[in-house]
Amino acid sequence: MKKFAGRYNIICFLAIAMLSLVLFFGNSRNILAAYEGGAVSNGGTITGTVKIAGDAPEAKTLKVDKDQATCGHDDIPSEALIVSGDSAIKNAVVSITKISKGKKFEGGTTTIDQKGCVFIPHVSMVPPGSTIELLNSDDIMHNLHSWSMKNTAFNEGVTGHGKLPKTFEFPETIKITCDVHKWMTSWLIVQENPYYAITGADGKFKLEGVPAGTYTVQAWQESLGKTTQEVTVSAGGEAKADFELEEKSKKKRKRKRK
Amino acid sequence: MKKEEEKSYVGLYIILSFILAVTNVWALWNEIVGKRPWKEYQARYYDLEYDNAKKKYDDAVLAFEQQDEQDLYKAVEQKLDKAKNEFEKPKIQLKYKKILDELRALDKNELAPLTFESIVTRNKMMEAEYQYGKHKYLHGTRNREESKRNILELDDKSKKLAEKIKLVEEKRVELQSGLDRFKGAITKYTKELESHSSNMLNYKETMVKLESRRPQLQVYQVHLEELNEVDRCMSCHVGIDKKESVSEEQPYALHPRKDVYLDNHPPERFGCALCHEGQARATTSPKKAHGEVEYWLEPMHKGKVAQSSCVKCHDRGEELVGGEEIWKAIKLVEELGCYGCHPIEGFDKDKNSMIGPDLVEISSKVNPAWLVSWLQGPKSFRSSTRMPDFKLNEDDAIAITSYLWQNSEGFEPGELEEFDEETVEEGAFIFESIGCLACHSDVEEDGKIHGPNLARIGEKMNYEYLVSWLLEPKNHQPRTKMPDLRLDEEDAKYVAAFLTSLKSGYLEVLSSEEFLTDEKTAGRGKDLVNRYGCFGCHKIQGMEEKTKIGVELSEIGSKHIHLFDFGLLEKELLHGVGLESSHENIGEARRAWLRAKLTDPRQFDEGRYKRPEDKLRMPDFNLTKDEIETLLVLLTGMREGDLPESYIAKLEGEKRSLVEGKRVIDKFNCMGCHQFSIDTLHLKDGVVAKGMVKLEDEENLYFQLWEDNEGLGRKAGETMQIANEDIKSMSRSEGGDIGEFIIDYHVEVEGRVAEEAKVFTPPVLYGEGKKVQGPWLFDFLEEPVALRPWLDVRMPTFKMTEDEATVLARYFAALEKEEYPYEYIAETKEKYLEEKEKEKPGYLTMAEHLFKSKNVNCASCHVRGDITPEGEPADWAPDLSKARDRLKPDWIVNWLLDPQLIQPGTKMPKFFREGVFQDIFPGTPDEQAVALKDLLMNLPDEMLKQQADESESEEEE
């Protein structure tokens, strides 16, 4: 019995030590101080749709030229830009860019899977400081390569049916690829605050529990970039904000046929 | 008339005595005071030194007397008193005494006897050993056996004693720390109290010392034995090499950048005049000592000019800390090609280079209208050109063009071609992606000067020549730096089409081209070419044997002032530097002339009658004032006379390898493509971090460490946020300039993120010496092959000399302190594998299984000899069959363990973590990586040939 108590003490001590360490480092680098979550009474809502300006581009496909036994023989539809009939954009991320106080930050993606040589989900979101499990449900090796700038970048091979837990400290939009299968791309948004939404196929979004005030709201999509607008939310009210993203005109330089 | 004996000379005597006395007094005064101005300087210096110490002391007292400080001090004092009182309490004292008694008893009753016994035993042992040696020679075996037994016994005893002593000492330490604990608070507060007043007390001590022990006023003299020179400068400049500065004013000041100049050249060995010149033995006046007197040949070098002396001892190829100015000057002379006309010792050593292009094919290379215009003012066509302005008029330009045309070989340029937009675009794409931008620019002057600016090249060059030139530059200009990019003809045509399209409407069309074939015009041109010495920089048919036309500059810094022809400008130029005549300060006068010459080379002709052929010929280089001052430092330093061997800083060993290597790197502009070093951050708290800045924002930067950092408590590979306000300074990585263009392309056109686009930039060469084998690097430099299938940018074939390739390979090895050229590679020897197999039977087969395992699957991305992976070639990884001869074994292991640490961003993933692949190759990640390395160093033939690989074909089915 005594033995158990001793161990319990140690665990308690360790936990407190860890917590204070985290707090210490966190505070020293001003991350935890960035957003303060709490109860929001009578919060407002921001809703709207994200659409593409002009004609919807043709849907693209990705060629599977490797490991076809697992990845399949057919081309895979590209998720880089999914536009529905009425120009609505899927997988756009709408968020409030700067807000220091608001509702509690909960949830976020817990796993990103690689299945059939596709990342699922294609776009995901976590709060800063969270740990996410990167899975490989296939029977072949995938590598997970994060092209991050603020968070420590990694590139590790993950065995078939293996997993790789990773922690993300700083808010950032991170592209994650598998370099073995070049068509595999995923986006992880380490989001500063809980006011974000990933649009569905209908391009619609809803940000809830927003304290009354005026905010800069941003819509971002991996192929179209971002745009922002000012939105004013009243207590308990609903503000509307529709976004139109434009396809960037690309530099003209073609690749020589080989 | 009085009789002689009645005359009185008293008056005269008194007067004469008086004069004598006055003279004596004057002589004495002059000797002691007048001729010894240094006495006054020295006295003043010591005053300043004392004042400085006093000021510091006063400041410290003031600081100490501040209320805050006093409060703190008093508080500590109280704590100390309290601690003392606490200690004095009978109860504590009793305990303390008890432990103290215990300790003393321990010392007396246990430790002392044991120590004594141990000494006795050791002595006995020494005696026994001595006896044993004696017995060996004198007595029988019985005695020896006995004494041996004796020794062993004693040894045993001393070991036991040592153990006992150890135990007692441990006990003692325990007791002592118990005692310390009682006095802990007292010790702590006493120290704290001292720390508050220590500054003040230290300063006071210094001050008192300076006051009571002031040195006697005396001449400080250095005798440079080997040079037989006496140097007395420090008699006035007393403070020149002191630790601390007491005044900014001369002669009391400290030497600027003392750590560089004086610490590396201690005055007792080098004196001052070795660098500064002047008349160092003179002590009677500053002017005399500084050599600023008539006819003194070497007046003092002040300020930057002192750097002119660096080259007395240091190799001109070495970039010296503290020699920044003279290094700039040396680079400038090389860039301007001064030695094309002026012989200068030590320059023009690289025979595999040229100053200006060969003109033997000029007629097929350029448009004649361009040449006529160019000759009249090269800088108006291309402001960055090194070709100077010869101030030729149109007639002269036409004559020279005519001569060059008739003395060059070539083909008839075809009709001017126009290319469609698509062809030009394709050419632009190749131009931008293959690497041309590392040296050239296709927009107006943007500072890139390694290769000519090409913004208007279409107006100059013929298309056919360009195509042929691009295909093999050395075919046309054997000494050109322009490398061969191994273009095929189709690509060369595209690029040439693009280049021909770069025009700005700069040229006027020639009214007639008849002069090109006119012999009389050519004759006049020949005279002009001879007069201006064009052949000094350019190869011209029929003029290959001509010698340089300029004055030799090797000893210009010692050239007699009478030999400089000031023309009518003497007064004006000398007044400009505050001189009445050139003798007053020969050095300044010489520099005034050189300055004027470099500013406007032909101005000395002004106002004088000269026959045309006698007129000055030097062209105008359009130098800035700063450039001229820089050049003057070098010209001042080019003097006659050598120092003794022992003073010469020979360039040897590793340093030499680095200096020579850097020269070749600059010559071929390796840094235009490759990054050679990484960023270094100096933080305010003294921590130095090596890595790369990944992102900068207003408040922070995100820094990826490339090396473990104890100060930060972070490992290599980690990215950390560092607040800008914590950063003291940063030195940026060098090289890799083309990277931004490539990244830009892949971001803009392919929509990648910038970090990802970095993969397409030329490889970083930081740590290359640790990575590749010397002989392989040598071969590669001589004959590059494509290693990275995903790169569009291409390592060109430089056709460097064997010497240059050796120098480069040695440079990379020296940088990493690696062996070169011979390095023993054990892995490829039979014995190595035999031993591995003995340790772990089936070693290489197991490694092969790891290599092929579906969760490592090297072949999924890597080429292996004949076998290529699935997918497009641009997605393949380097050929593993090359590893054996190319890579260093240790590097392979480190690479396999964590590729991101060596090349952040690489697509090569990390595979080996603790506990994985145990069913295939049991062992630690380290052992697994070593096994794969051993396999790569010994890849069996059947793994490099398609048909033999069954497992893979099975998987495919």
Ligand SMILES: [Cu+2]
């Ligand atoms: Cu994959």
